[in-house]
Amino acid sequence: MPPCVTVLIIGAGCRGKRYSYFAVHFPNRMKVVGVADPRAFARNDLQKIHSIDKKNVFNDWKVATERERFADAVIIATPDRLHKAPAIAFANKGYHILLEKPMAVTPEDCKEIVSVCAANNVMLAVCHVLRYYPASLKIKELLDAGAIGDICHIQHLEPVGFWHFAHSFVRGNWRNEAESTFSLLAKSCHDIDLINFWMGDKRCLKVSSFGSLSHFTNEHKPKGAASRCLDCSVEQTCPYSAKKIYLQRAEKGYFNWPVSVVCNSGVCDIEAVTEALRSGPYGRCVYECDNDVVSNQVVNMEFEGGATAAFTMMAFTERLGTRKTTIYGTKGELFCAGGGPVQVFDFCTREKTAYPTNKSAFIPSHLMGHDGADYYLMDSFISALTIFYWTI
Known part of the structure; x- marks a missing residue:
């Protein structure tokens, strides 16, 4: 039987969490054995989903690189400007890499990532997920x-x-x-x-x-508009109202993306969404942002x-x-x-x-993003690693 691929998740946000669900639906093919994220609620959530040993739960990915390699591959789903450093560090440790797009934010950084992966003979795949659409x-x-x-x-x-x-x-x-x-x-x-x-x-x-x-831009701000949508007298006529985008969805019981992004504490309910719009970045007037x-x-x-x-x-x-x-x-x-x-x-x-397009008979709901391309991406990456380990 082909080996089960073990994976470490770096960045437990929307994309990292989404990709990790492949292990939930196909436990004989992939197992998540570690997670790194500076946000306690995000890493704890992933730890619970995958029953990750607490010794493999990190608030900083650098700590994981100080250990001997304990997984076959790493999925790097950090913010765009934070792709290069972990990619190079984990490649030097011998991890195969699935790297969220964009690969990096400069051509020089892209070339360096490729060079280091080649030097360490590790597989590098970039999440251009629409290639699998x-x-x-x-x-x-x-x-x-x-x-x-x-x-x-x-x-x-x-x-x-x-x-x-x-x-x-x-x-x-x-x-x-x-x-x-x-x-x-x-x-x-x-x-x-x-x-x-x-x-x-x-x-x-x-x-x-x-x-x-x-x-x-500020010059397009409507007359009488407040700095926050919850305090705004003209909010009802604004198509970009945070109340429309987040609070009205929450009031209907919808707490998935984008509402889930707003709640930075891990608790997502009406009260949490309201407080996030009152004090967080997603409640700001779109004409007063940076x-x-x-x-x-x-x-x-x-x-x-x-x-x-x-x-x-x-x-x-x-x-x-x-x-x-x-x-x-x-x-x-x-x-x-x-x-x-x-x-x-x-x-x-x-x-x-x-x-008609060719679609699999069964794609788990967690992997239906991009019309199922999230599933096809993960299926291809894990299949490639399985073949790699099966043939060496």
Whole structure:
């Protein structure tokens, strides 16, 4: 029987916790044996879920690197600017690594991580989870099969969602470039990666890009607005009201993301949400935050052979995550919105065909993020490690 892969979780936030659930649903394939997080409630929660020995629960990942290696792999899901140091430290200890995107916030740091992993002969995988998205894979399959001939142009949109942008990039962890990174890297490195993935072996030769922070600034603050939504007399007419985004959800009994992010004590109920909005960052007026990342950006790319691509990241959209892709080829046109189906119009037959995406018969609810791509990512990483250990 193949060995069960043991894993250490570094960063017990939304992504680290989500990936760790693979062990709950597939205990014969993966076991979480350690966790590191500076927040007591976060690491204690993960310890309870996975019955982790208290000697392997750390408030600082550096302490774990002072020990002899006690797991096969590490999942690093720390904030963006805190990826490089643990990746290098654990690679030097011989841990295989699943690293949350973005890999790092500078090209130099990315190169150093790759170099250290190669020197230590450890596996490195980056969580470009949309590579495992069923619709993305179906698009790639059709392109490689020549369904639309040679690619001439890719048009791709990521609609961030009006309230999602306010949550993550105005009030939240990714609002300030000095603390995290710029919004295109934090939010849309998935999409730039997908465009390169679909283009195949054609290298990008030229890039131009423009973006701006066009609305969430003090000069756009409505007359009479308060510094906090709970005290605001014009809150009811504001689409970015923290009461609408968090408190109204909580009042309906919904305490998952994004409400769960607001409660930093580990207790998540109406009282905790209300107090968090009264005193924490998520209750601030969106026009009085220390945000500086752009809310809309375009990227134009030219590839070998003359093919081009145009990408748009847009904050101000009704829906979040329902990406729209149109690919123009010499023999047809391909279109996909969200999870599909993928539609192909054939220039020769003048017929349009809808191709369903391939989805597993069973995906646990905890791993349904990105339309099941969270599951496929973890399944692929654990399978790769299992094969590695089975063949040595």
